[in-house]
Amino acid sequence: xxxxxxxxxxxxxxxxxxxxxxxxxxxxxxxxxxxxxxxxxxxxxxxxxxxxxxxxxxxxxxxxxxxxxxxxxxxxxxxxxxxxxxxxxxxxxxxxxxxxxxxxxxxxxxxxxxxxxxxxxxxxxxxxxxxxxxxxxxxxxxxxxxxxxxxxxxxxxxxxxxxxxxxxxxxxxxxxxxxxxxxxxxxxxxxxxxxxxxxxxxxxxxxxxxxxxxxxxxxxxxxxxxxxxxxxxxxxxxxxxxxxxxxxxxxxxxxxxxxxxxxxxxxxxxxxxxxxxxxxxxxxxxxxxxxxxxxxxxxxxxxxxxxxxxxxxxxxxxxxxxxxxxxxxxxxxxxxxxxxxxxxxxxxxxxxxxxxxxxxxxxxxxxxxxxxxxxxxxxxxxxxxxxxxxxxxxxxxxxxxxxxxxxxxxxxxxxxxxxxxxxx
Numbered sequence: 001x002x003x004x005x006x007x008x009x010x011x012x013x014x015x016x017x018x019x020x021x022x023x024x025x026x027x028x029x030x031x032x033x034x035x036x037x038x039x040x041x042x043x044x045x046x047x048x049x050x051x052x053x054x055x056x057x058x059x060x061x062x063x064x065x066x067x068x069x070x071x072x073x074x075x076x077x078x079x080x081x082x083x084x085x086x087x088x089x090x091x092x093x094x095x096x097x098x099x100x101x102x103x104x105x106x107x108x109x110x111x112x113x114x115x116x117x118x119x120x121x122x123x124x125x126x127x128x129x130x131x132x133x134x135x136x137x138x139x140x141x142x143x144x145x146x147x148x149x150x151x152x153x154x155x156x157x158x159x160x161x162x163x164x165x166x167x168x169x170x171x172x173x174x175x176x177x178x179x180x181x182x183x184x185x186x187x188x189x190x191x192x193x194x195x196x197x198x199x200x201x202x203x204x205x206x207x208x209x210x211x212x213x214x215x216x217x218x219x220x221x222x223x224x225x226x227x228x229x230x231x232x233x234x235x236x237x238x239x240x241x242x243x244x245x246x247x248x249x250x251x252x253x254x255x256x257x258x259x260x261x262x263x264x265x266x267x268x269x270x271x272x273x274x275x276x277x278x279x280x281x282x283x284x285x286x287x288x289x290x291x292x293x294x295x296x297x298x299x300x301x302x303x304x305x306x307x308x309x310x311x312x313x314x315x316x317x318x319x320x321x322x323x324x325x326x327x328x329x330x331x332x333x334x335x336x337x338x339x340x341x342x343x344x345x346x347x348x349x350x351x352x353x354x355x356x357x358x359x360x361x362x363x364x365x366x367x368x369x370x371x372x373x374x375x376x377x378x379x380x381x382x383x384x385x386x387x388x389x390x391x392x393x394x395x396x397x398x399x400x401x402x403x404x405x406x407x408x409x410x411x412x413x414x415x416x417x418x419x420x421x422x423x424x
Contacts, residue, residue, distance in 0.1 A: 022137055023253060027171045028154060030062065031061065035100050051091075069083045070084075141179050155176065158179045161184075188246070261357040261359065262356045264289055265285070271348025285354040286332035298356075298362060301324045305352070305354055310349075
């Protein structure tokens with residue numbers, strides 16, 4: 001697979017009429033960083049890192065110029081700045097990313113209704129039904145990339161293949177700002193020289209077990225008897241990886257995805273022991289989760305919390321609600337109860353998170369005659385309307401303000417807040 005810095009890039013330079021590569025995987029290039037550069041064009045061509053400065057902050061995104069210094073997302077910011085001391089660090093703006101993501105997905109939907117978003121910046125498309133109007137996959141992918149650049153100022157890479165797995169692998173090889181078409185008849189020639197870690201589901205531990213068998217490439221795995229693979233990695237993994245190694249992937253592009261959870265978490269600059277401050281943070285995170293539930297038309301049956309201590313011990317706890325909810329006050333109440341039951345004993349908290357799980361469409365839930373959450377639901381819907389018009393933070397809950405402070409989003413000045421699941 002191509003390196004994250006774009007070295008080893010492979011593209012289809014000559015137009016092709018091949019129609020077998022009807023599944024496209026479109027992936028925006030360094031999406032968060034590219035969105036930030038829309039407002040800072042003078043920084044184009046320079047190493048730019050998106051994230052918060054601080055001892056415990058992590059890299060949210062990096063331009064390809066920064067990646068060439070070995071800077072990658074999720075890397076500690078301190079490490080990134082040691083590797084690339086001249087990098088410009090920009091604060092993240094998640095609302096902007098979601099807005100531009102919607103624009104990109106709208107463009108994709110103009111070509112085919114068969115669009116399956118994978119995340120905020122990537123999606124699969126099945127363009128078989130669009131070829132009569134727009135031409136072969138190469139022409140469709142080229143047109144999409146040109147339109148995205150023209151209408152948003154952003155760049156995208158596309159892989160086109162006969163299966164989802166190969167299309168996604170091809171888009172990674174085409175980065176940045178490239179297009180790679182892998183016709184069905186050339187699938188194995190493309191796949192087999194790739195490193196074994198390019199297979200979905202092969203992490204460090206699996207790669208190590210396969211390396212003991214002398215397997216280094218996808219072709220090596222394809223040539224290995226299934227019984228040998230089963231002994232090394234188990235029945236299910238062996239069957240799945242062997243099929244992928246031979247280009248077999250029957251998954252269709254499905255526009256509707258069953259979302260499982262929505263969550264937010266925060267890593268603190270310093271370990272926190274103040275229970276009152278932690279409870280305010282749980283409410284702040286619950287408010288963000290609830291707002292996303294309402295925006296997506298979901299309610300949650302289960303609330304979960306994640307607690308990471310200063311020594312990196314991590315606890316997760318969850319509780320099923322009596323009635324599914326999209327109300328921050330209800331979610332926060334359960335999150336606080338879960339936190340209290342965890343009995344942290346005053347230990348320093350490094351990270352805390354809130355997650356809504358087991359989601360249902362709002363319309364699928366019948367409310368009782370008496371709805372104890374109705375006053376809160378109305379108040380929070382009013383906050384949604386204000387945020388939609390004036391932006392996030394225009395109005396804040398008084399309970400989120402630390403004692404004696406007139407206005408502050410959180411008493412803890414969280415270092416880094418990240419979406420850890422989503423519908424956007």
